[in-house]
Amino acid sequence: MMIVIGLAAALWGIGLAMKRPRSYRFAMIVVLLVGVIVLHVTLPDGHPIRRATGHEPEVWIFAFVAVMVISGYSKLLSILRARSGVVANGSTQTNSDAGPFSDTELTRYARHIVLREIGGAGQKALKDASVLVIGAGGLGAPALQYLAAAGVGTIGVIDDDVVDNSNLQRQVIHTEANIGMAKVQSAAKGMRALNGNVTVKPYQRRLTREIAADLVADYDLVLDGTDNFDTRYLVNEVCIKAQTPLISAALTQWEGQISEYAPHDGTPCYQCVFPERPDPSLVPSCAEGGVLGPLPGVLGAMMAVEAVKTLTGAGEGLRGRLLIYDALYAETRIIAIKPRPDCLICG
Numbered sequence: 001m002m003i004v005i006g007l008a009a010a011l012w013g014i015g016l017a018m019k020r021p022r023s024y025r026f027a028m029i030v031v032l033l034v035g036v037i038v039l040h041v042t043l044p045d046g047h048p049i050r051r052a053t054g055h056e057p058e059v060w061i062f063a064f065v066a067v068m069v070i071s072g073y074s075k076l077l078s079i080l081r082a083r084s085g086v087v088a089n090g091s092t093q094t095n096s097d098a099g100p101f102s103d104t105e106l107t108r109y110a111r112h113i114v115l116r117e118i119g120g121a122g123q124k125a126l127k128d129a130s131v132l133v134i135g136a137g138g139l140g141a142p143a144l145q146y147l148a149a150a151g152v153g154t155i156g157v158i159d160d161d162v163v164d165n166s167n168l169q170r171q172v173i174h175t176e177a178n179i180g181m182a183k184v185q186s187a188a189k190g191m192r193a194l195n196g197n198v199t200v201k202p203y204q205r206r207l208t209r210e211i212a213a214d215l216v217a218d219y220d221l222v223l224d225g226t227d228n229f230d231t232r233y234l235v236n237e238v239c240i241k242a243q244t245p246l247i248s249a250a251l252t253q254w255e256g257q258i259s260e261y262a263p264h265d266g267t268p269c270y271q272c273v274f275p276e277r278p279d280p281s282l283v284p285s286c287a288e289g290g291v292l293g294p295l296p297g298v299l300g301a302m303m304a305v306e307a308v309k310t311l312t313g314a315g316e317g318l319r320g321r322l323l324i325y326d327a328l329y330a331e332t333r334i335i336a337i338k339p340r341p342d343c344l345i346c347g
Contacts, residue, residue: 007032014028037061100120100127101123101124101127105151105197108195109123109150109151112126112150112151115314117312118308118314121312123151123312125311125312126150126308126311126312127151127152129152129154129220129221129311130153130154130220130221131147131154131156131220131222131223131307131311132156132157132158132218132223133223133225134158134222134224134225134226134231135158135226135227136157136173136183136186137167137227137296138171138225138227138251138295138296139251139296139300139303140173140223140225141172141173141174141297142172142297142300143225143301143304143307144173144190144191145173145191145194145304146301146305147191147304147307148191148194148195148200149194150308151195151198152198152311153198154198154199154201155198156200156202156203156215156218157184157187157200157202158203158206158207159187160205161183162180162182162183163178163179163182163186164179167183170295170296171183173186173187173190173191174186174187175190182204184203185204187202188202203215207234207235212238213238216238216239216242219244220244221244221245221307221310222239222244222247223247223248223307224236224246224248225300227286229274229277232248232250232270232274233270233271233345236270236271237271240264240269243264245262245265246260246261246262247261247310248260249299249302251291251295251299252283252286252289253284253290254292254295254326254327254328255324255326255327256298256324256325257299257323257324258302258303258322258323258325259273259319259321259323260306260317260318260319262319266320266339267320267337268337268339268340268343268346269343269345269346271344271345272339272345272347275340275343292327299325302323306318320336320337320338321337322334322335
């Protein structure tokens, strides 16, 4: 057995000395292992060559499979490096050590990078991006999880509430162990456990007019998952002034809605679509009217999807369109929405 291992090491060393690529060196070892396996299968038991090379072929078959797996993984990393090696000036980065992603990140984001619509450039855009999520409740919880998993570089979250037992039916980023903890700290803990490569900025306070403009100015995109119209109108107004795209969603009982608002890019603003607060009796709170547990997950994940598309430029987003999801009857509708010339905020 040591003879074969020695030959493999010698072949690898010869390949290094000749400055052959790693794939070439793996190929030489594969040829060696195939030859040993053929000898073990064709030669009779007790033959001197079989005795000198480990008696049974199973160990070499296992070694052959292991080499093929390692070689395939190395090849995959090379492909991902090539697809993700985009630097700030748009040129291709061929030196993997100086590339935008570590090997661990390449493996983590491989399913994104191989998507034609995202690729390495899109994943780099996610890594460089900053997203502010307003609210760490039903909508914010899944949105935060998927933003962190997707590799968004900086994620801010603002909320002044604490985790309550009644939240756990739908706010999946929080756990029983975090009951009584500030929601932003609980959410930050969950995101850091999910992806240590992202920077999380928790703001344990209510979003007020005094801080809103300065806070939004630090981010490329805002996701609004709040549950009251006062905050939604405030966020909408601040995002318009900052020319920051806003993805906003809302839900009640079995139904939810989502759209992206970017008046600087020709879309209506939130207040164009909802110019006045509805009667409270028509929009009961979750505590009053109830809410299906997975529904915030559906809408929150949609928010994350639209965020990834907006940041990477992939596909067609919900600008100028309002998507309505009815979980009770399994229906989805899309309504075209247009700016109102008489809108007091963006008109």
